[in-house]
Amino acid sequence: MKSLEDKIAEWGGNPARMLQNSPVGKYVYPIPAEFSNWMEEQRAWREGVVLFDQSVHMTDLYVRGPDVMRLLSDLAVNSFKGFGPNKAKQIVCVNEEGFLIGDCILFGLGEDEVNIVGRPNLPNWVQFHAETGGYDVTVERDERRIDAPDAPRKTYRYELQGPKAMALLEELNEGGPLVTKFFQMGEITIAGCRARTLSHGMGGAEGLEFWGPAEDGPAVKAAILKAGASHGLRQAGARAYSSVAAESGWIPSPVPAIYEGEATRAYREWLPAASFEGVASIGGSFQSDDIRDYYVTPWDFDYGRVVKFDHDFIGRAALEKMAEGPHRQKITLVWDRDGVLEIFAGLMGPDPKPKLMEMPTGHYAAHPFDAVLGGEGRRIGFSTYPTYTVNESAWISLAVVEPEFASPGSRVELLWGEDPVSEKPVVERHRQMRLGAEVQPWPIHAASRESYRKRG
Template sequence: MTNYTLESMRRTPAGYAWSRFGEPEYTTWFDENIAWKKTCYIGDWSFLWQHRITGPDALRLISEHTVNTVKGFRIGQSKHAIHTNSDGKIIHEGVLTKFGEDDYLVHGRGGFWLRFNAERGGYNATVAQENWFILQVSGPLSIKLLHKLDPRDGLLETGYMHVSPIRIAGHDIWALRQGMSGELGFELQGPIELKDDVYAALWDAGQEFGIRRMGGRGAPINHLEAGYPTIATEYIPAIFDNPDYLEYFMSSMPKFALPAYIAGSFGGDSIEDYYRTPVELGWARMISGDHEFPGREALLAEKENPRRVLRSLEWNSDDVADILSSFVLDENHYTYMELPRDQRGFMWADRVERDGRVLGVSTSRGFSYWFRKTLSLATIDVDAAEPGSQLEVVWGNPGDPEKRVPVTVHPSPYKAPHAKDSLLDAVQ
């Protein structure tokens, strides 16, 4: 097994992480950025992993390894399930749906953690990997597109973070009311063999509504605008202090799913400096004290008295322009800044400072064409997190010239999310 160290994770990865979305661009990344605000888009997230959890102890397995409560967990309901280590640092997180009594499906890396614990014994539960597609259809006109394809009323009655059946191209699949752009939208889910038929039907019907395909260059910007922290981008999964699980995890994953790579001006002393807790990433509301799980006491204490919180940072445009112009004007230029953001799968972590004091870490730096702003997410000290506060981000890889960029603190999400209310008005 590869020996992952902090130094090895600062090397450039061989592949481009966002190539999992298909083409880098289908029209242009700024055209695709506008589509999720004005019309609708289709994004292919079928590279995620699914595990079905069944058996009499399925719910106990989930509960004992997840910070979320499972009390009142209804059939058809989904949760943003978060798994932590004994220190309360995030191992994995993803979407968990209850499809029936003792029948659950988890999307994302968390299925590997649950399977690992199930196989260690003590649970009358089976965790088996499945292969589903996930197609995000989001944007203000997305509900009109889906209602055109299936005009039954059930879809319009779907609550936020709930699934409803939908029929597309003659196939019965699932529609989860949730979207990573913060806009109105659904994730369509079903067995992978149905994907091509469903995609073609969505694309053909979507022409009327100005649909766009979401490419790899634009996709991470909707996470940034909508304040959705992402594994290996906002945090390193806390798997390196558990050698048994690390070996199990890496042996189960395809080659492009390496844990993370690190870049930027923040110089952590150990991999643990890049771990994060749910509180730091804005997920404190998910933490429930009504059951036992790893890191429970630490997280409940942090929830009551947080040290750092998630914010959006708006970078000064003149200073960003100075960084960009240095590539063609200065021999000793600043660290390269790609637009709309780096594609190589780094956790690009930069220091956030005020008067030379480190207050936190900036991640996911990217350019929003919609807002014409350079933005980043940041976990910063509570006493520096008041919206409107003026701070600095230090841009530059170790050994490169450093550029101090003034930034303004904003709430996260930067872009106000779509109201999670009735869908009926959206089809009028």
């Protein structure tokens, strides 16, 4: 079987060029594009209640055995003091040089059992070390639908969010009191089916994620839809769901820092060429022949707050040297109205037209990277996940920039479109454009910053 290392060699040892020209487009959510219309589905998590069906687009990695906690502690920047059954947390891993591999949600299912849920790059990293590091653990994968279209999934996973979510959940619950303390796990019973829950929220309102055996999914969803009708429930389709990250301030998919260097060679030789890391694409105006220019540190994504030097882990020495900074900062960019209108007006003008910005999410690669420019056109960072949100009546994106440009109200410029245009078949011929943007905090919604994020 061809490995990722073999595939990089076929590209002359240049993984940046390989990813920039990958034929694969953006990350896929294999659910209906819309259940009603994406604008009202967006409004639902800010004004009412929305149902997210997360059953098919994420990888689940179950890790069991007496060395589970030792494995996780050896890999993650997080502290595991106080972690155990019925607890959940974000797990963040870096390479030996302190650059990000990825992050996922970690669920404590039992004394010696956890589930890691998210995009495949972090489950892959954990599985590799579980299998090659001499740990007394076993791993079981439950693949996202796109990687195993015919395989049944172990669980359904739903989420109800929005200011009316808790009222609906209380009405649906046939069991004991709901656990609503932030990032604590509990139980709920819906339509006679018991499920486990995780308390978290977005849009400044509480909500619950809950999951159970896949065979219970249809009955649970039917009960939710029936009870939800009187609450104005909306189901979120793929179009609305793809815009959640930009509003909530989460960057889902860093380029995992594994594509070069001896420290990760064995991992690249273990990863198949057809893995997520092997087929993922980079798209946008931030173009470099050096893959390291796409790597990020925990501080770039505001994960410095979870780095704890109370245990030994891969990358600890490098992070200790980085800790004092300076660090780039994550921000929200609000794109200038006139610049956005110029892009759309250009689609009705002569060729070459501007790069299409599909609504509500304009990105077209697994790893969107657009250049952010400061004074005199100097590149000061990158922008990712351009999104139109009806809740803000604006195009926004998340960005990572040098600290002197990160103050709210600061002005920067964006480059939209590729130059040169890559070989990705999802990218049409176009011309690159420059437009202004204003720096704002993240999440952009004040209630989210003041309640959801503070509770974290």
